Amino acid sequence: MLDLLFEGWERPGIRRPFLFLLFFGLLFWLDLSAWTTGEGPFALFGVVPEEGLGEASALAARALPAALIAGFLILDFWLLSFLPLLWQIGLVWGQLLATFVLFVYAFDLDIPYIVERLPIMIGTGAVLTIGVSAASIFFACFIALAGALARLSNSGPAYAIATFYISFFRGTPLLLQIFLIYLGLPQFGVHLEAVPAGILALSLCYGAYLAEIFRAGIQGVPYGQGEAATSLGLSRSLTLRKIVLPQAMKLIVPPTGNQFIAMLKDSSLVSVMGVLELMYLARTQGRAGFRYFEMLITAAVIYWVISFCFELVQARIERHYGKADKR
């Protein structure tokens, strides 16, 4: 059955009708018949009277936009296939972006409202979000390295502390950890301001996840590498620094980048302590004038730009540690 599907996929004569039916079915199910009436984008086809839809014309009103859009998509894919690969990628990105913009545009956003608030969103919100995330991932990496090494060590207490720490911080919600650090620590006379408390909570939480990533990375380096280094007379710490870690980095970097992007958005949880980061400002600024979507979409775009920039940085780091695999 699966083989048949893969085989059919190879042949455009089967793939295209199949895709068309798939898109058509999906769009038919969504029911875009509103698009054919009044001011809808397909109103100029004007086949459907607004009042008194008969059974047949109601079906037509549903089928028409579905068929048009599905047909357009298939035609689009077919035309794209004549272009070089890079062009294809660029054009499809452009088309998807345009669809997103159109979707956002449909909210009828109040642009001056957004522009008036951009300075605080970027100057305060984005700066805090990036600052808190960057500081947290920095500390988390050290915690994670210590945690991974402790987990791999033969020392009882070290192993116990590491596994307890990883188990607790992976097993409880980040929000609760933030509450414990922000409201719990003052009960013992320890007062951390909101931003350091947030960085501490994020570092501890992500340190636990990263510790497992680091452990997997270290264990992913063939055991023989360490043995060979030992037989050459390298000390244990030198073996770790010069032989194991550089090779482990290649395995560690992609999932760590993933964690950083996740943290970028999880950092919005520190807003419960009143840190004026992006998500917090999006909510309060949006509520001030009952313009919720304006500010949420603004925040979404800013988050996206930040993580897009980070993806580029990550690609560079990956290239650096992947040099050994280049031929």
Next chain:
Amino acid sequence: MNRKTLLTAITLAAGFGVAQGALVGAVEAGEVLDRVMESKTLKVATDPAYPPQSSQKPDGSFEGFDIDVATAIAERLGAEVEFVTPAWDVITAGHWGSRWDVSVGSMTPTEQRAEVLDFPAIYYYTPASFFVHQDASYGSVEELSGKTVGVCAACTYEDYLRGNLTIDAEGVPPFEFLVEPGEIRTYDTDLNVMDDLRLGDGVRLDAGLSALPTVQGAIDSGYPLKVLGEPVFYEPLAVATDKGDPEFDAKIQEVIASLHEDGTLGELSEKWYGVDLTSADK
């Protein structure tokens, strides 16, 4: 496990327990008034998500009725006001330590909250009203029985809809449960209710229940809603403090009383709500 191992383990565990026990219990008490007077700053917790009580301006500063009241309280205490913005849940959780001194946040003094917070003084009363889509044709509040009503989760409005709201504060007129909704949908905040109701009459919701000033604010900002009937109950709203400093509570009480008497509160209410909400007698 042999006996020696067992003995060492027990000793270690016991020692650790004692050490931890010594750490706990270092909670400060009764110092809020001294702190405010010494530092000449009053740290006020506010949640700037509720215009016109408290909201944030584009430059990051705050404005609203609660903000003005907090500023007036600080003035009477001879202190500068400073705002901190923890989440509402964090404020109502109590155990503030010394993170902030007081909450001027239109908080209803419920029994559960009184277990972790003190409520030295009520400073105004909000009318709670049902609202519907502007195209809806309801004539009275009672017609909403059996309908789908949206409300903020774990707030007094939800308690009212479920018929288990009790308010025993002075100056609050008695009220009746006029509506038995067919379905109660709860949301993060009142604004989510309005966003769902604006989609159309009966699309997701038939009606909502919230503070009249909040509903009016939404309508003024272009939400297609209308207030239905008279307010169904008046909710007392109080200044909250952390447990454990009666002197500070007494001082706050005194300040609020003087703000009531000389009409400052009434003026601020007129400024932000257009009506005097500082007493519940209508």
